[in-house]
Amino acid sequence: MDPTLSENDYPFVCRSSVLPGISSCLTRYLGHLANIFNVKMLPHSSNIATVAGDGQVRVHQVGEIATSGPPATAQLSSRDTCLHRLRCHERRVKRIEMEDSPHLFLTAAEDGTVRQHDLRVAHSCSDYGSCPPPLLRLNFELSSLSLSPLTPFQLVVAGESAYGYLFDRRHAGRFLLEERGMVENGMTHCIRRFGRPASPAVDIRSNREHITGCRMSTQNGHEVLVPYAADAVYLYSTLDQPMEEDSMASAHPSSANNDHSKPMPPTVLGDDSSSTTDDDMDLDIDENASEEENERLIANLDEFVSRDAYSRVPLILPRTRFAGARNVETIKDVNFLGPDDEYVTSGSDDGNFFIWRKDGSLHGLFEGDGSVVNVIEPHPHLPLLATSGIDTTVKLFAPVSGPSTFSRMDSAARIIESNARQSRSYRKLRRHDFTALLAAVTADESPQCSHQ
Structure with a gap:
């Protein structure tokens, strides 16, 4: 299992057993200047990679600390253990995804980029332009990244957008499927979008879209x-x-506007008249306009094209919806469980974690944190899973022969109804905030009365 985080957001390596209360912290690694969001072991090595809110990617040498020697609580500084400190990202780094190599891994950050790091190639991030170009770049914050070892050429990214995006790294040079809507992005191509169908319960036109995680099946x-x-x-x-273009508009009433800070010309998914062509890119730039105005027009055009670029990428609708958990207060991850990924699990704001069968029915509901459960990670081989959240402990769960002390299935109906009610209240609040913002903007732009 991956290393985890302590109450002070230090990555630490621990020794534990499946028996309650038997665990010991071996070492804590210091160095990051902000919250650590993700920690992963590098395959075929004894090193760990960490990413944090300080925008840094660090690789620490664990060595034999986690497998030998008496338990200890030593704090090791970055000077003692840090092998690499990468600052290629411009904003907070949220996720790491391993490849089948001790030298290669991917990271996703709030600057909208996914980068591939090769520890065999040295570079100095302090030198302008010395960092390798990103694998892909989007114009919204990314908070999640996932790929499957069975299809390592594909990766899914998600964040401040109405959609999850599937990219493929195999397409290079001339791409013969661009007429079908697939969009080139650096060394990758966006080949699919994942979106929700229209639903009265989700007013996606008024709420700011946000996907908190993504996970590809490893099985x-x-x-x-x-x-x-x-x-x-x-x-x-x-x-x-994917959906036919004629039915895409009815499936999702939102436009492909991923940048919520600036208005965008209205578009309707599937409407060929709204797609961006080469002719649409030709602006009528006044020869007498100032150079600054022309640069602004070109910049606005680039922003429009960037936001509209994925509106015709083929859209896939979900097979199953898993409801019951509350995902409002913090960033919730999601995961598969079982030897064949036959279960789905997610944390909740109520301190519980939910386990569903693939048909959407609830399989288990357990207490996993004193406040909020954010992350659930299964052991790759053993029937164990670890949960972490807001409180200062990480819980390790294993099967038991009798009833579980942590099961909340007897209160499942009440918990699910409470979560649904609070989620609806949150959506109503967001719609109210959106309406109030529009009213404030309109008031600022209206003429002021001169008769006081």
């Missing part, structure tokens, strides 16, 4: 889980046929 390589903020978890398959 089949085609299933994808996507949890939406203030909504449910959705299961997709990359093998499903």
Whole structure:
């Protein structure tokens, strides 16, 4: 299992057993200047990679500390253990995804980029332009990244957007499927979007879209889980046929506006008249206009094209919706469970974590944190899973022969109804905030009365 985080947001390596209360912290690694969001072991090595809110990616040498010697609580500084400190990202780094190599891994950050790091290639991030170009770049914050070892050429990213995006790294040079809507992005191509169908319960036109996580199945390589903020978890398959363009507008009433800070010309998904062509890119730039005005027009055009670029990428709708958990207060991840990924699990704001069967029915409901459960990670081989959240402990769960002390299935109906009610209240609050913001903008732009 991956190393985890302590109450002070230090990565630490621990020794533990499945028996309650038997665990010991071996070492804590210091160095990051802000919250650590993700920690992963590098395959085929004894090193760990960490990413944090300080925008740094660090690789620490664990050595033999985690496998030998008496338990200790030593704090090791970055000077003692840090092998690499990368500052290629411009904003907070949220996720790490390992490849089958001790030298290669991917990171996603709030600057909208996914970068591939090769520890065999030295570079200085302090030198302008010395960092390798990102693998892909989007114009919204990314908070999640996932790939499957069965299909390592594909990766899913998600964040401050109405959609999850599937990119493929195999397409290079001339790409013959661009006429079908697939969009080139650096060294990758966006080949699919994952979105929700229209629903009266989710007013996506008034709420700011936010996907809090994504997960590709490690057992089949085609299933994808996507949890939406203030909504449910959705299961997709990359093998499903995308929607026809004629029905895309009715499936999702939102435009492809991923930049919520600036207005965008209205578009309707599937409407060929709204798609961006080469002719649309030709602006009538006044020869007498100032150079500054022309630069502004070109910049606005680039922003429009960037936001509209993915509106015609084939859209896949979910196979199953998993409801019951509350995903409002913090960032919730999602995961598969079981030897064949036959279960789906997610944390909740109520301190519980939910386990569903693939048909959407609830399989288990357990207390996992004193406040909020954010992350659930299963052991790769043993029937164990670890949960972490807001409180200062990490819980390790194992099967028991009798009833579980932590089971909340007897209160499942009440918990689910309470979560649904609070999620609805949150959506109503967001709609109220959106309406108030529009009213404030309108008031600022209206003429002022001169008769006092």
